[in-house]
Amino acid sequence: MDKKDNEQRISGRENKVIERLVISGFGGQGIMSLGKFIALCAMRENKFVTFIPAYGAEVRGGTSHCAIIISDKAIASAQCEEIDTLIAMNEPSAIKFTPRLKKGAHLFVNASMAGKPRRLKGLHLHHIRFTDIASRLGNAKVANMVALGAYIARKKILSVRNIIKILPEIFKQNTLLIHLNEQALQEGLKTK
Amino acid sequence: MKKVFSRTKSLRDADTHYCPGCGHGIAHRLIAEVIDELGVREKTIAVTPVGCAVVAYDYWNFDCVESAHGRGLAVATAIKRLHPDKIIFTYQGDGDLAAIGTAETIHAANRGENLTVVFINNTVYGMTGGQMAPTTLIGQKTTTTPQGRSARTEGYPLKISELLAQLPGVYSVERTYADSTQGIFKTKAAIKNAFKNQLENKGFSLVEVLSACPTYWNMPAAESLEWIKKTMSKEFPAGKIK
Amino acid sequence: MAHQKVLMSGNEAIAMAALDAGCGFYAGYPITPQNELIGYMAKHMPLSGGVFIQSESELSAINMVFGASAAGCRAMTSSSSPGISLMQEGISYIAGAELPAVIVNIMRAGPGLGNIWPAQSDYFQAVKGGGHGDYRCITLAPSSVQEAYDLTLSAFELADKYRIPVFILGDGMLGQMMEPLTVSGPGRPETRDQRPETKEWAASGCAGRKPNVVKSFYLNMGDLEKFNLKLQEKYKGIQAKEQLQETAYIDDARVILTAYGTMARIAKSAVEKLREKGKKAGLLRPITLWPFPRKIFNRLAVSDKQLTFLTVEMSYGQMVEDVQLAVEGKARVEFLGRSGGGIPSEEAIINKTLQLLKN
Numbered sequence: 001m002d003k004k005d006n007e008q009r010i011s012g013r014e015n016k017v018i019e020r021l022v023i024s025g026f027g028g029q030g031i032m033s034l035g036k037f038i039a040l041c042a043m044r045e046n047k048f049v050t051f052i053p054a055y056g057a058e059v060r061g062g063t064s065h066c067a068i069i070i071s072d073k074a075i076a077s078a079q080c081e082e083i084d085t086l087i088a089m090n091e092p093s094a095i096k097f098t099p100r101l102k103k104g105a106h107l108f109v110n111a112s113m114a115g116k117p118r119r120l121k122g123l124h125l126h127h128i129r130f131t132d133i134a135s136r137l138g139n140a141k142v143a144n145m146v147a148l149g150a151y152i153a154r155k156k157i158l159s160v161r162n163i164i165k166i167l168p169e170i171f172k173q174n175t176l177l178i179h180l181n182e183q184a185l186q187e188g189l190k191t192k
Numbered sequence: 193m194k195k196v197f198s199r200t201k202s203l204r205d206a207d208t209h210y211c212p213g214c215g216h217g218i219a220h221r222l223i224a225e226v227i228d229e230l231g232v233r234e235k236t237i238a239v240t241p242v243g244c245a246v247v248a249y250d251y252w253n254f255d256c257v258e259s260a261h262g263r264g265l266a267v268a269t270a271i272k273r274l275h276p277d278k279i280i281f282t283y284q285g286d287g288d289l290a291a292i293g294t295a296e297t298i299h300a301a302n303r304g305e306n307l308t309v310v311f312i313n314n315t316v317y318g319m320t321g322g323q324m325a326p327t328t329l330i331g332q333k334t335t336t337t338p339q340g341r342s343a344r345t346e347g348y349p350l351k352i353s354e355l356l357a358q359l360p361g362v363y364s365v366e367r368t369y370a371d372s373t374q375g376i377f378k379t380k381a382a383i384k385n386a387f388k389n390q391l392e393n394k395g396f397s398l399v400e401v402l403s404a405c406p407t408y409w410n411m412p413a414a415e416s417l418e419w420i421k422k423t424m425s426k427e428f429p430a431g432k433i434k
Numbered sequence: 435m436a437h438q439k440v441l442m443s444g445n446e447a448i449a450m451a452a453l454d455a456g457c458g459f460y461a462g463y464p465i466t467p468q469n470e471l472i473g474y475m476a477k478h479m480p481l482s483g484g485v486f487i488q489s490e491s492e493l494s495a496i497n498m499v500f501g502a503s504a505a506g507c508r509a510m511t512s513s514s515s516p517g518i519s520l521m522q523e524g525i526s527y528i529a530g531a532e533l534p535a536v537i538v539n540i541m542r543a544g545p546g547l548g549n550i551w552p553a554q555s556d557y558f559q560a561v562k563g564g565g566h567g568d569y570r571c572i573t574l575a576p577s578s579v580q581e582a583y584d585l586t587l588s589a590f591e592l593a594d595k596y597r598i599p600v601f602i603l604g605d606g607m608l609g610q611m612m613e614p615l616t617v618s619g620p621g622r623p624e625t626r627d628q629r630p631e632t633k634e635w636a637a638s639g640c641a642g643r644k645p646n647v648v649k650s651f652y653l654n655m656g657d658l659e660k661f662n663l664k665l666q667e668k669y670k671g672i673q674a675k676e677q678l679q680e681t682a683y684i685d686d687a688r689v690i691l692t693a694y695g696t697m698a699r700i701a702k703s704a705v706e707k708l709r710e711k712g713k714k715a716g717l718l719r720p721i722t723l724w725p726f727p728r729k730i731f732n733r734l735a736v737s738d739k740q741l742t743f744l745t746v747e748m749s750y751g752q753m754v755e756d757v758q759l760a761v762e763g764k765a766r767v768e769f770l771g772r773s774g775g776g777i778p779s780e781e782a783i784i785n786k787t788l789q790l791l792k793n
Contacts, residue, residue, distance in 0.1 A: 255647070
């Protein structure tokens, strides 16, 4: 049997992968949950998406990261060798992943936990106090949603309306958590 | 005329391939009799070994699954979990149960699987031609211990039954001798108990049967029965261990 | 719950598909990168009345699968490369006893302990035997989470149809990666009774029939030869009927990239980029690694045509040997591969193809 249904029409315009995103930080900062959440939102917008977590020995020692690719067409490799956007929630991971950023890439660094990175030629740096903003809302754990807001404000990869629609599903109708996360998202959006 | 004896239903009408004086034939028959007496032939599934008893499925008249050498209790675990209402037993030699299959044995016992194990200990590898077994006695000559087993280089006879008895998951362990009429009756009673335990969902039950191998003990059949009682018994005393 | 779209990892998708296929027994031992699979099974298998066992070793796991299958149940185990090596004894016995079973290998890099990064260096082991004796395992190579789900459903059907061990051969990337998945299974059996019927050859108690014996032992030489001939006939039938592949842009291609699993996705992306530049590259992705899709290679490789097959693997050249055999010298066969955790990049594939197109 031959599966010959996969020839995509080649147009003159290059079919471009939209976004290669890496999220990194300490364990407990909601790195994986933010990554999965973004992937879920992209899926609901009928985009092609892959999410790949760091696994095995790589996640020992308290650091954590994941890579998400969102695209209009089938995704070839789920690995992010070159990164379009990095959301670094702590300093060690900012140092680790910055060299893999492409020219013109966006770098979101959690200013509450990391200083301003050096050698940033050709990069867009957004040095924002995600954890402090989250703490002001009453829970440092929603720093990840603040970061998502800041990210969406600058790179319109996902629709804010859809994100808000998906929140209740993630937090299993817990209105307090839904509200808190939505607030965090809005605070992030305001950082622009 | 009154019928005083009839064929054991759980045995097929077949001649065994065992050597004269071998204990396997006795053990096969005892198991078959017990299964008939308990009326469970149609719900019994045996897990047969690799070793001299490899074709036990040609002699027993119930469902059999042949396992790889040493893996009997892994195979039996799966069958029993899927068919908790059936009677599952393994029949294993000393090499199978206490050397190559030690991990499978200990872990099935430790999980407390509701299984019956008939463990034939004849201190020697029969099928491969008389090599040392984990239960070979100190000083006993085999083709791989031509000067006799030495504790210094080959270690001591492995008392797997005593070892298993330590595990909380194990319900009953008994050692018997297939050396005499009396020994054979005791063996049958022990096997029957081990099957009854399973029927009553009591858990892991093992019967270790000291069994003769005249061929690789290099002695006449009658003498080999004496050897069980006089020599083997010193290392492996009979009785209820747990 | 038909046709619902969910976000899932390859490991979870395989486990979910197994349960949807009526798999009632799973035994396994933890190893990275397939731990989500055993985790999913531990959580979900008991909910449908099936049996989950964390075994003491992979050796034990595969023998538990042997027992479960012998007792008539759809059974599966999963592991990653080193664990699969340990299972080879049991796989040979399963083949020898003609038992259906599904074995998942989420490959990592070797040899030895190697590391946990994705690799494709267990191709020979899966496709050429691995254990002792003249046996074959059907080997399916999914390249996406969706296909991991779909091919796992097929794996159980094929295993039962031919009474044969079936491998799902994926890699660490496929196992770990999450992608949208459309659940299209027949619907999960809710109780044990709803699972496929006990097979008539299975050892499940001989009430109302003659006793069954499940075995791979043939004491007499003539009997074993006869059995082996029967196996070979079965394998021939599978080779004739079950070859499966995906192709793209092959009709006018001068260089056809050949790759399987996640590697094929990168190869396909390379082909698309090459086509955008007007370069005549194509893709042939074997989905069944055994039976190897020889027919399509036979059809494409005609001696008067200048055609090159560039085989790309996350290994140092395993499937390429089957490509060479399949083209029978009627086309040029080239190879590009990395292993030990490295993956041939799209750029490297494009460069190599451009070079081959020149001469």
